[in-house]
Amino acid sequence: MKALIFNGKLTFVTNMPIPEPPKDEALIKILMVGICNTDIEITKGYMNFQGIPGHEFVGIVENVNNADKSWIGKRVVGDINCACGNDNCEYCIKNLGRHCPNRTTLGISERNGCFAEYITLPINNLLEVPQKITDEIATLTEPLAAGFEILEQINITKKHEVLIVGDGKLGLLINHALSTTSAKITHVGKHKEKLDIALKNGSKTVLLNQMPDKLFDVVVEVTGSMSGFEFSLKHTKPRGTLILKSTIAANQKIDLTPVVVNEISVIGSRCGLFKPALNYIEQNPNPLSEFIEAVYPAENALSAFEHAKRRGSMKVLIDFR
Numbered sequence: 001m002k003a004l005i006f007n008g009k010l011t012f013v014t015n016m017p018i019p020e021p022p023k024d025e026a027l028i029k030i031l032m033v034g035i036c037n038t039d040i041e042i043t044k045g046y047m048n049f050q051g052i053p054g055h056e057f058v059g060i061v062e063n064v065n066n067a068d069k070s071w072i073g074k075r076v077v078g079d080i081n082c083a084c085g086n087d088n089c090e091y092c093i094k095n096l097g098r099h100c101p102n103r104t105t106l107g108i109s110e111r112n113g114c115f116a117e118y119i120t121l122p123i124n125n126l127l128e129v130p131q132k133i134t135d136e137i138a139t140l141t142e143p144l145a146a147g148f149e150i151l152e153q154i155n156i157t158k159k160h161e162v163l164i165v166g167d168g169k170l171g172l173l174i175n176h177a178l179s180t181t182s183a184k185i186t187h188v189g190k191h192k193e194k195l196d197i198a199l200k201n202g203s204k205t206v207l208l209n210q211m212p213d214k215l216f217d218v219v220v221e222v223t224g225s226m227s228g229f230e231f232s233l234k235h236t237k238p239r240g241t242l243i244l245k246s247t248i249a250a251n252q253k254i255d256l257t258p259v260v261v262n263e264i265s266v267i268g269s270r271c272g273l274f275k276p277a278l279n280y281i282e283q284n285p286n287p288l289s290e291f292i293e294a295v296y297p298a299e300n301a302l303s304a305f306e307h308a309k310r311r312g313s314m315k316v317l318i319d320f321r
Ligand SMILES: [Zn+2]
Pocket: 036, 037, 038, 055, 056, 142, 143
């Protein structure tokens, strides 16, 4: 099969063997995949991952290694965290498989990912994609789920004033997720044309250099930069909540004094449940089409990767159909 492989260097090959699904897993024929910043980080050594990267996919179940054949032929997306599922795993029994210490993660840790014609994934991870959602938009389920994760972690109501810091793809998908609450949302970033997506969602938008000295109950940091973290901390109210969506701490000195003095709750936030994201996409497929910037055929997967690295690019997809 065709695949993109990373082993210190990213290469496109056409002779990878098609994987065999282990017990209770499905063999999925990939239709389309999205390139994520995490994939770009992997090519710089993140997680020391070697193999096939990629975790944002939509595909068709071609076979299952299980007696229940009902999934065969269904178009699916799937949770990328593959938990151990053991009865004696304290995380799995609490339905926190995304934190199972023995998990593998599609295209990120100990499991080949979806930049290939086929993958295998546990049947329990799969969700059927409603017919009206296109393959292109279905690839957004995973990053949008990361936005909805915030709502699993804290209760945001109309009493809250929320600030989202950063107008990249993930920041804007988080805007879509949080716009389902009745909170007053302000979105700050550096690009007017990107902020216009948040504006259409009913948020107030502010350019970074015009940001007033205002404090917020909940601040979501999605810039991936140290200056973005400091900015976010500075705009969080005493006793407020700061949500970190990017792993900025690597090799940085951080002054956490304001966290103590202002008694700020800091919440780390990563992957989310697919169901709320898929429901949202089903109801709002059109606005999300703004997130798709380009689609490349599988043979041009390396060019797609180069495109995705451009600053400020929206989603770049690879078509394996
Ligand atoms: Zn991703």
